[in-house]
Amino acid sequence: xxxxxxxxxxxxxxxxxxxxxxxxxxxxxxxxxxxxxxxxxxxxxxxxxxxxxxxxxxxxxxxxxxxxxxxxxxxx
Numbered sequence: 001x002x003x004x005x006x007x008x009x010x011x012x013x014x015x016x017x018x019x020x021x022x023x024x025x026x027x028x029x030x031x032x033x034x035x036x037x038x039x040x041x042x043x044x045x046x047x048x049x050x051x052x053x054x055x056x057x058x059x060x061x062x063x064x065x066x067x068x069x070x071x072x073x074x075x076x
Contacts (some may be wrong), residue, residue, distance in 0.1 A: 002061045006076055010040065012052050018045045018072060020058050042069040050075070 007022035023038045034061045043063075052055055055076040062071050 004073075005041070005058050005070075007041070007056060007058060009047050009050050009052050009054045009056060012048075012050065014042075015044055016048060017068060018043050018056075018070070020056060020070070022058075037055050041070045042068045043072045044068055 005020075005022045007020040010021045011019035020041050020043045021038050022035055022041065025034045027034055027038045029054045041058060043056075044061070044064050050072055056072050056075045057076055058070040058072045060067060061071045064071075
């Protein structure tokens with residue numbers, strides 16, 4: 001089962017690649033308070049169809065380049 005994450009496209013300046021920011025809620029170990037944590041992933045977009053601001057679903061895949069291990073599969 002491949003991992004799937006929901007996120008927002010924050011950059012569409014590269015060809016066939018989008019930068020997707022995934023925001024999660026994490027719980028602080030000591031204070032038990034929740035805080036937001038954002039991770040950025042480079043994801044493959046074969047047809048250059050997704051633009052900055054689009055909410056998307058990305059899926060884990062084999063390494064496509066040095067930094068790219070995700071592919072965009074759908075809009076959310």
